[in-house]
Amino acid sequence: xxxxxxxxxxxxxxxxxxxxxxxxxxxxxxxxxxxxxxxxxxxxxxxxxxxxxxxxxxxxxxxxxxxxxxxxxxxxxxxxxxxxxxxxxxxxxxxxxxxxxxxxxxxxxxxxxxxxxxxxxxxxxxxxxxxxxxxxxxxxxxxxxxxxxxxxxxxxxxxxxxxxxxxxxxxxxxxxxxxxxxxxxxxxxxxxxxxxxxxxxxxxxxxxxxxxxxxxxxxxxxxxxxxxxxxxxxxxxxxxxxxxxxxxxxxxxxxxxxxxxxxxxxxxxxxxxxxxxxxxxxxxxxxxxxxxxxxxxxxxxxxxxxxxxxxxxxxxxxxxxxxxxxxxxxxxxxxxxxxxxx
Numbered sequence: 622x623x624x625x626x627x628x629x630x631x632x633x634x635x636x637x638x639x640x641x642x643x644x645x646x647x648x649x650x651x652x653x654x655x656x657x658x659x660x661x662x663x664x665x666x667x668x669x670x671x672x673x674x675x676x677x678x679x680x681x682x683x684x685x686x687x688x689x690x691x692x693x694x695x696x697x698x699x700x701x702x703x704x705x706x707x708x709x710x711x712x713x714x715x716x717x718x719x720x721x722x723x724x725x726x727x728x729x730x731x732x733x734x735x736x737x738x739x740x741x742x743x744x745x746x747x748x749x750x751x752x753x754x755x756x757x758x759x760x761x762x763x764x765x766x767x768x769x770x771x772x773x774x775x776x777x778x779x780x781x782x783x784x785x786x787x788x789x790x791x792x793x794x795x796x797x798x799x800x801x802x803x804x805x806x807x808x809x810x811x812x813x814x815x816x817x818x819x820x821x822x823x824x825x826x827x828x829x830x831x832x833x834x835x836x837x838x839x840x841x842x843x844x845x846x847x848x849x850x851x852x853x854x855x856x857x858x859x860x861x862x863x864x865x866x867x868x869x870x871x872x873x874x875x876x877x878x879x880x881x882x883x884x885x886x887x888x889x890x891x892x893x894x895x896x897x898x899x900x901x902x903x904x905x906x907x908x909x910x911x912x913x914x915x916x917x918x919x920x921x922x923x924x925x926x927x928x929x930x931x932x933x934x935x936x937x938x939x940x941x942x943x944x945x946x947x948x949x950x951x952x953x954x955x956x957x958x959x960x961x962x963x
Contacts, residue, residue, distance in 0.1 A: 675863075675905045676872065676897040678884050679705055684714065684875075684892045690729035690778075693718060697875060697894045700928050705896040706873055707921040708849055710737065710933055711797035714877070714892070717745065720780055722788040728779035731955035734770035735943040736805045736933040738798040740851070741766040742832060744877075746791035747781030753953020756811040759783070763816040765832055765843065771800070773932075773943055773952040774809035777959055794915065796851075801922050802935045804846050818842040826860040829853065834919075836864065849919030856881075856908040864904040864916060872897045872904055872918035879912030 680702070684695035697712040706712075720727070726749070741748065741760065748760040752768065753775040759782055760766055768776055780791055820831040820839035831841045834850025848870065856862065856879070866872050874883070874895045881889040884905055889895055897904060897918075904916065927934050932943040946952055 674901055674903045675884055676866070676899075676901045676903065678887055679896045679898045681887065681889065682894045682896070683890075684712075684894065689713070689715075690727070692716075692727045692729060695892050697892075700926070702896060703926055704921070705871055705898075706918075707871055707923075708799050708801075708847060708919045709796055709871075709873075709917060710799040710926070710928075712875070712894070713795045714875075715791070715793055715795060717790050717792035720746065720784045720788055720791050722786060724785070724788070726779040726785060727791065729777065731775050731777040731958035732931055733773055733775045733943075733947045733952050733955075734768065734931045735773035735946075735952070736800055736939075737770055737931075738800060739768045739770070739795055740798060741768075741778075741793060741795045742851075742853075743793040745793070746789055747783040748791075748793070749779050749781045750776060750811070750813075751958055752776035752811055753958055754809055754811055758811070758813050760813060765814045765819065767812045767814070767843075769800075769807070769810045769812075769846075771805065771807040771809045773946050775947075775953040775955050775958050776811075796917070797933070798849060799922060799926065799933055801847055802924055805934060805939070814843050826857045827862060828855045847920060847922075850917065852916040854912075854914050854916055856906065856912045856914075858909060858911045860906075860908050860911070862904075862906040864906065865902050866904060866918060867920075868900055868902050870918050870920050871899065872916065874904070874906070875915045875917075877913040877915065879914075880908055880910045881912045881914065882907040882909070 682698065684697040687694055687696050692715050695714040697714070698706060699711045703710065742765050743760060743762050745762055750756070750758045750760060750766060758766065761783065784791060819841050822829040822837060822839050829836060830853040831839050832851040832853060833841050833843055833845060836852055876889050876891050876893055878891050883889055883895050925935050927937055927940050929940045929944070932940055934940050934943060
């Protein structure tokens, strides 16, 4: 799945008098990559049981700290490694951060998206989403929001009312799904899916929430436009797992906490991403002390990727159209989306 990325900065004309104001977010969100690390190999005895059907590790990368608005995030990838992460294109873990009652909300001001589906999944705390489609949601632990931007829309994100009232931990993920070319210009939409739409597996030595896709005959009820999976897995100490996947689909794992061993006796640390090669089915995992991770992937699009900040399209001309649409107000008014309701 060969994907070509280009990042545009000064090539788009700024004809609108509000261009400089609206341009700030776009320039500030230009996508950047994470750090490639040399794998750490286990020196002690291994608990891994590998098979000929096991996928080989392509690379291991470490997420970098950055800020989005007033929110601290760990960025695992952003526009890079597309051959191994498509249909995903961007991965942020926000928090964990403690919020005191009545603190000013952690906030990302109104900003546009086009050509992607930002999906937000909460491990702890609550969030508030408002957009130019007239949706206004409070999102809580275990919820999964899909902002299908299509031809373009604007949204604002901040910590939610429950955190403002009671305080607590704010922690979760925003990960972007790249939309295939045939869907990039559809009308935008927003959906919040509660935990009851997701399947769960509660086994002796592990649990798994199937947010998207299917695992061991447990299937999520959340529908997607293209084949994709999103698993939240918790392994107990001494757990061995062999996760079947389509050999032609991409797959990668992100370690949230704990310790993890993968193919080749490679040791994975917290906030590292394991990128797998295609061609084999099973993802072999072992944890001596317990681990919590996300396992994601799906059918690669095998299309060119042109990205400019929050816009991800298939050509430079499409990026320029997105920018013109945003500047002209066709995606909505960021000032209205930012407005605090009394």
